[in-house]
Amino acid sequence: DAGVIQSPRHEVTEMGQEVTLRCKPISGHDYLFWYRQTMMRGLELLIYFNNNVPIDDSGMPEDRFSAKMPNASFSTLKIQPSEPRDSAVYFCASSSFEGRNTEAFFGQGTRLTVV
Amino acid sequence: AQSVTQPDIHITVSEGASLELRCNYSYGATPYLFWYVQSPGQGLQLLLKYFSGDTLVQGIKGFEAEFKRSQSSFNLRKPSVHWSDAAEYFCAVGASGGSYIPTFGRGTSLIVHP
Numbered sequence: 088d089a090g091v092i093q094s095p096r097h098e099v100t101e102m103g104q105e106v107t108l109r110c111k112p113i114s115g116h117d118y119l120f121w122y123r124q125t126m127m128r129g130l131e132l133l134i135y136f137n138n139n140v141p142i143d144d145s146g147m148p149e150d151r152f153s154a155k156m157p158n159a160s161f162s163t164l165k166i167q168p169s170e171p172r173d174s175a176v177y178f179c180a181s182s183s184f185e186g187r188n189t190e191a192f193f194g195q196g197t198r199l200t201v202v
Numbered sequence: 203a204q205s206v207t208q209p210d211i212h213i214t215v216s217e218g219a220s221l222e223l224r225c226n227y228s229y230g231a232t233p234y235l236f237w238y239v240q241s242p243g244q245g246l247q248l249l250l251k252y253f254s255g256d257t258l259v260q261g262i263k264g265f266e267a268e269f270k271r272s273q274s275s276f277n278l279r280k281p282s283v284h285w286s287d288a289a290e291y292f293c294a295v296g297a298s299g300g301s302y303i304p305t306f307g308r309g310t311s312l313i314v315h316p
Contacts, residue, residue, distance in 0.1 A: 091245070120303075130292065130306040143303070178245060189253075189296065190236055191304050193245035 091194035093179050099200045105167040108197045111160055112181030120191060121154055121164050122178040130178070136162065169201045204229040204295045206307035214313040215283050223278040223310050225267075225293030234296040235276040236304065237267055241289045249291075252276065263287070288314040 092111040100106050112119050121133040134144040139156045147154070151170070156162040166173055176198050180191040205228045215221055227233055234253055238246040250261025257269040267278045276293060290311050294304040 122306075129308040132303065132305070135303060180246075189234060190248045190251055193238075193247075195243075195245040 091179055091181050091192055093177075093194035093197050095197060096195065097198045097200075099202065100169055102170055102201055103168045104201075105165065106169045106173075106199060106201075108164040108177050108179075108199070110162045110164070110179030110194060112162070112179070113183075113192055114160065116181035116183045116192070117159070118182040118184065118191075119156060119162050120178075120180040120182070121162070122180065124176040124178060124196070133164070166199075169199075171201045174199055174201050204233065204297065204305050206293050206295050206305055208291075208293055208307035208310050210310045211308070212311045212313060214315060216315045217285050218282050221278075221280045221283045221287070221312070223291050223293075223312070225276045225278065225307060226274050227276060227293070227295040228274065229295055229297070231297075232271075235267075235269060236294040236296070237261065237265070237276075237278045238292045238294060238306075239263075239289050240292065240309075246292060249278070283312075283314055285314050285316060288312055 094109045117138050120135045123131050123133055133146045134154045136156045154164045176196045178193050178196045180193045182191045207226045209224050236251045237249040239249050240246045249265050250259045250267055252259045252269045259267050265280050267276055269276050290309045292309045293307045296304045
């Protein structure tokens with residue numbers, strides 16, 4: 088498997104624009120996580136899905152953020168409208184809770200810059 | 203709620219020296235514990251994990267970690283550091299039952315001097 092695939096790797100956008108980040112989890116994994124990494128706050132869990140269903144979105148900073156998982160192989164994180172304080176690295180991770188194989192596998196991240 | 207503390211923001215060591223990165227966790231039951239490494243511009247890669255059994259866990263790249271329940275710690279060690287070990291290291295804790303959501307510490311940046 089190619090691992091967790093995120094796109095784009097880098098995104099630069101102007102304040103107020105809509106941004107969509109994409110993630111393809113590892114095939115067979117039934118959990119998907121979106122994390123945000125900043126210098127100030129470290130790695131924060133934004134939302135996670137189980138079997139394509141959002142389970143906990145309490146980490147989503149505000150209504151400008153939304154996430155979907157229309158099928159087992161694709162998820163999006165959308166920011167609309169974007170603001171400079173949204174600049175961060177966004178990671179997608181997937182996992183399958185099978186016995187001892189419960190670690191999360193991370194994508195390479197999307198570095199978002201909002202100017 | 204579970205939490206992780208990595209008390210050292212930066213650690214500087216000389217190449218060839220030994221290394222210990224500290225991690226303390228808070229969780230009411232037996233946790234799942236992990237160490238990840240992040241190289242610049244990359245995602246997080248799992249170094250090792252503890253679920254149960256032997257409290258000394260061996261990982262990749264010559265790393266090991268020891269789970270000490272009495273101290274709520276899971277410190278990462280390496281006997282001899284290589285320049286390529288320079289990276290950010292994250293400790294994470296997950297619940298041992300029910301749904302598992304990894305909670306990460308703030309990370310420790312390892313600097314290796316030649």
